[in-house]
Amino acid sequence: QIEHRQQLAVALWTAAGKPQPASTALFTDISAEAADSQKAARWCVEQGLLSDHGATFGPDTKVTNARIIRAWNSLKKVPVTIK
Secondary structure (H helix, E strand, O other), X not given: OOOEHHHHHHHHHHHOOOXXXXXXXOOOOOOOOOHHHHHHHHHXXXXXXXXXXXXXXXXOOEOOHHHHHHHHHHHXXXXXXXX
């Protein structure tokens, strides 16, 4: 079950086939060692699926079911093959 922004980012990114984000910039509030979490968050921001706050992502912020549905619906418009 998805409860936080980071879980949502990883789920969206995984469904899209784990594409590489364009930027290699790291969010300061996600562990640098958590490479997949960093990539997922960055990719979702780049695709407009989730927002960031400059250098931070807010990975532990709770998400509502409505926000999850909006993100999944937006993912359908991203030019990737959904797995």
